[in-house]
Amino acid sequence: MVQSSMADEVEMFFFPFVGGGHQIPxxxxxxxxxxxxxxxxIVAAPNNALSFQRSIARDRDSGRSIxxxxxxxxxxxxxxxSDMSAAPFTDTSMLQExxxxxxxxxxxxxxxxxxxxxxxxxxxxxxxxxxIVFNGNGCFSRSAQELMRIHRPHDKxxxxxxxxxxxxxxxxxxxxxxxxxxxxxxxxxxxxxxxTLNSEDRSLGVVVNxxxxxxxxxxxxxxxxxxxKAWVIGPVSLCNRNVEDKAERGQRxxxxxxxCLSWLNxxxxxxxxxxxxxxxxxxxxxxxxxIAYGLEASSCSFIWAIGKIFEPMENGEGGREDxxxxxxxxxxxxxxxxxxxxxxxxxxxxxxxPSVGGYMTxxxxxxxxxxxxxxxxxxxxxxSAEQFFNExxxxxxxxxxxxxxxxxxxxxxxxxxxxxxxxxxxxxxxxVMDGGEKAAEMRRRAKELGEKAKRAVEEGGSSYEEAEALxxxxxxxxxx
Ligand code: UDP
Numbered sequence: 001m002v003q004s005s006m007a008d009e010v011e012m013f014f015f016p017f018v019g020g021g022h023q024i025p026x027x028x029x030x031x032x033x034x035x036x037x038x039x040x041x042i043v044a045a046p047n048n049a050l051s052f053q054r055s056i057a058r059d060r061d062s063g064r065s066i067x068x069x070x071x072x073x074x075x076x077x078x079x080x081x082s083d084m085s086a087a088p089f090t091d092t093s094m095l096q097e098x099x100x101x102x103x104x105x106x107x108x109x110x111x112x113x114x115x116x117x118x119x120x121x122x123x124x125x126x127x128x129x130x131x132i133v134f135n136g137n138g139c140f141s142r143s144a145q146e147l148m149r150i151h152r153p154h155d156k157x158x159x160x161x162x163x164x165x166x167x168x169x170x171x172x173x174x175x176x177x178x179x180x181x182x183x184x185x186x187x188x189x190x191x192x193x194x195x196t197l198n199s200e201d202r203s204l205g206v207v208v209n210x211x212x213x214x215x216x217x218x219x220x221x222x223x224x225x226x227x228x229k230a231w232v233i234g235p236v237s238l239c240n241r242n243v244e245d246k247a248e249r250g251q252r253x254x255x256x257x258x259x260c261l262s263w264l265n266x267x268x269x270x271x272x273x274x275x276x277x278x279x280x281x282x283x284x285x286x287x288x289x290x291i292a293y294g295l296e297a298s299s300c301s302f303i304w305a306i307g308k309i310f311e312p313m314e315n316g317e318g319g320r321e322d323x324x325x326x327x328x329x330x331x332x333x334x335x336x337x338x339x340x341x342x343x344x345x346x347x348x349x350x351x352x353x354p355s356v357g358g359y360m361t362x363x364x365x366x367x368x369x370x371x372x373x374x375x376x377x378x379x380x381x382x383x384s385a386e387q388f389f390n391e392x393x394x395x396x397x398x399x400x401x402x403x404x405x406x407x408x409x410x411x412x413x414x415x416x417x418x419x420x421x422x423x424x425x426x427x428x429x430x431x432v433m434d435g436g437e438k439a440a441e442m443r444r445r446a447k448e449l450g451e452k453a454k455r456a457v458e459e460g461g462s463s464y465e466e467a468e469a470l471x472x473x474x475x476x477x478x479x480x
Pocket of ligand 1: 020021022024249250276277278279280281305343344345346347348363364365366367368370
């Protein structure tokens, strides 16, 4: 992106939450605005800056005005859990007073705050600094959930597995009750908590990590019917332009980038499936076993980033290592058909490699956008949060993916339901990777969307323009 000389007096603060799926895009946001000439400051818990300080240092070296401000905690208070497993309800309220003092001292032109800092709206509004909300979701899932709240179609079905259609959407979207977050099922509810919503109503507006061409009807619905004001400025992950940034995003990868890249370089274009379920999901050993058998039977090459594991099997077996089918890892090494990463994967680096031709994903919003931006078709395997809605966007609206057949929504901290079987895993992988006519169509659509994603963030693209519009709005507010 080109530096804008018009914007150099604008100072924006970014206040990320302390978990992977929320923290990562907020850091990208700060870097994106710095690339547009804004003075960006990332306000972080003191123990939290380590995971992204190197990419910020590189941006500074290249002349951008970006810095990290670690908050000083009051004596005796513990910082929030800051590894990538910080969950949606991690308490960050110990940051309240330090943030308040910082805002009073510095008075930035605005602060973009993550909605999971539930206390932050009151503190920021009391100081009088313009506040913008970041909630990490796309417009399709928010619109679909709003229409569910209004019409409650799930109240009219008899069972958890009886399909219903969400009324009022431009596309036919069918779901089951079993795929819904629990709060939708509460009577008179089905929406974010009042506190969260009020906080959006009282804000200057919302920044959305998405792009217009991805979900035009839903961007329109969200802007017209739901948001006070919205700037749709993604995919923010595309601000990571060099290998170091891609390799270290979020945290240090559990594999060195060179061995990962040389493994991929030896593969044919579009021949490898990347398998990952994000930063939070904890799969049971039984589910991992079914995935392992399904992947092996699919005959497709794959890189599998194995994240968190829920618990050992009831019989006491299946601790961290011994759930894999016997001999699988040796067979994979010998045949060079599979690469298993235990821990954090350099996801952007992998997804953007030309050998990667498919992505089995839990449909977290960042991962969805990253798959879209890389132009790869997906095998959708949602678990929690709004992931079942994102799945429908991928498979039923964009038609760039195949559902594995996940039926059970599970809270991030609860025992997952019965596993999706190996036959389903194998069948879905084959549909995406077999090179047949339908797969080729899907791949063509995915590639086209990937191109559109890249165009959106280039100068003159829709996301670029909306980011500029936000900067202009902040500049004009300074003058009043
Ligand atoms: N991620 C990564 N390596 C991993 C797992 C996750 O880089 O091994 C990144 C991924 O690229 C994405 C984020 O972590 O940016 C996960 O966010 P998402 O919204 O997809 O899911 P969540 O982790 O919040 O469930």
